[in-house]
Amino acid sequence: MSVAQVLSRAQLGLAAPLVQIEAHLGSGLPGFSIVGLPAPVVRESRERVRSAILNSGYDFPPGRITVNLAPVELSKEGGRYDLPVALALLCASGQLKLRCAAPPECYGELGLGGELRPVRGLLLAAIHAARAGHELLVPASDLAEARLARHPNAHGFGTLREVCGFIGGDRSAAVASSADATAGEVALRATPGNEGSLDEVRGQWRAKRALTIAAAGGHSLLMIGPPGSGKTMLATRLPALLPALTEAEAIEVAGIASISAAGFDPARWGQRPFRAPHHASSANAIVGGGSRLRAGEISLAHRGVLFMDELPEFDRRVLEALREPLESGAITLVRAADRLELPAEFQLVAAMNPCPCGYLGDNTRSCCCGPRRVQRYRDRISGPLLDRIDLHIEVPRVEPVALQRAPAAATAPALAAQVQRARSVQLARQRCCNARLDHAGLAAHCQAAPAAQRLVAHVCERLGLSARGYHRLLKVARTIADLDGAAELGTAHVSEAASLRPSIEVG
Ligand SMILES: [Zn+2]
Structure with a gap:
């Protein structure tokens, strides 16, 4: 025996x-x-x-x-x-x-x-x-x-x-x-992603600027524009703008991937995740859970990008479930007696058409949706969720003439370097990116020059901003100032931040 x-x-x-x-x-x-x-x-x-x-x-x-x-x-x-x-x-x-x-x-x-x-x-x-x-x-x-x-x-x-x-x-x-x-x-040395460079996107300077700000401060971004305006192409270029993962972050990302159904692909070692779930995906697939408590897309996108195209088409329960992790950077999954806490510090990039047919405000085709249909479409995204998306931009279709023009000199490497500098400044100052600043952090690190303070107060009053809206304005202005190398928020930073706030009615 x-x-x-x-x-x-x-x-x-x-x-x-x-x-x-x-x-x-x-x-x-x-x-x-x-x-x-x-x-x-x-x-x-x-x-x-x-x-x-x-x-x-x-x-x-x-x-x-x-x-x-x-x-x-x-x-x-x-x-x-x-x-x-x-x-x-x-x-x-x-x-x-x-x-x-x-x-x-x-x-x-x-x-x-x-x-x-x-x-x-x-x-x-x-x-x-x-x-x-x-x-x-x-x-x-x-x-x-x-x-x-x-x-x-x-x-x-x-x-x-x-x-x-x-x-x-x-x-x-x-x-x-x-x-x-x-x-x-x-083969396990960090290989560059194959998503391509931002320079492949013609025109769209405003969207590229918003993408740079999003990358620099870790901000979530909503793009509204007609089909074919390049929203998806823009979103897929975001990981290339983000700073490289540290080794500890790379291990964390690979660790989460290794417990997913697809497993960890060593060829993706050191790369920022880019996840683009389909709008028909279930809440379990997006948030995590199920009979075996698996990581969802939001955890698989940890330290990377979660791209949600056609945002209003997602199940309302999915959209509501995003609110907590957007705020806390983590998700707790519960099934019977099992509890599982997973990190979910993802950067949300969402895209949507301006209306169900997609052509509202387009100058080449006319929109066939009535105002009520447009409102119903936009109401599918709740106010509290929109309120948690820091940057909102419109992405119009680029005129064919503009597409034929020779592309400008490569700017993507310079933008990535700017992002890297701005991130280093944030980490040295507050040990997190601006998007994750809490109230105390906002008070400590978002000091504004007197003229900028007056502008902030004016913007809040004119737009009737909620406390959350006010904080979002400050965070984005902080990121713009960091890209600018400025210690203090100036009026230019505040006004650019104010131009990147929701243009659609919060439903
Ligand atoms: Zn329409």
């Missing part, structure tokens, strides 16, 4: 709590039970583990086998426990001896032939394993992801047999896979 123990980790949002896998071989009628896993997963895992052990040239232990995944109350899913279960069995039956000082953390789904298959969310597990100082054994195909976590002691393997060789003291078993991973690592 013997017991053996191996470690692994479960996955709960961005947390990765430790799971101990214990195998106990007892006498009695032959049987193989796994406790601490939901039933359907156990059934599949048992069959894979049995076949993999036999097909790797080992004996499947006779007698009564009990495998326990502790703690039991932790919800566990997926095939990541196949490898640790198989290793625990082989150790308990004396076919394998752990030569490591401490038990390693092991991850991997097993094929029936004993080959190791990739598991989702490994980056997060690797980050935690590195912090705990545990050795990490993973499928070779996941090693590049594990190395992103700067794990000093991660090893990749192709088969169960290779893992056993390594654990038994043959340190060369992992060498081949490590070499593969080094080749993969080269």
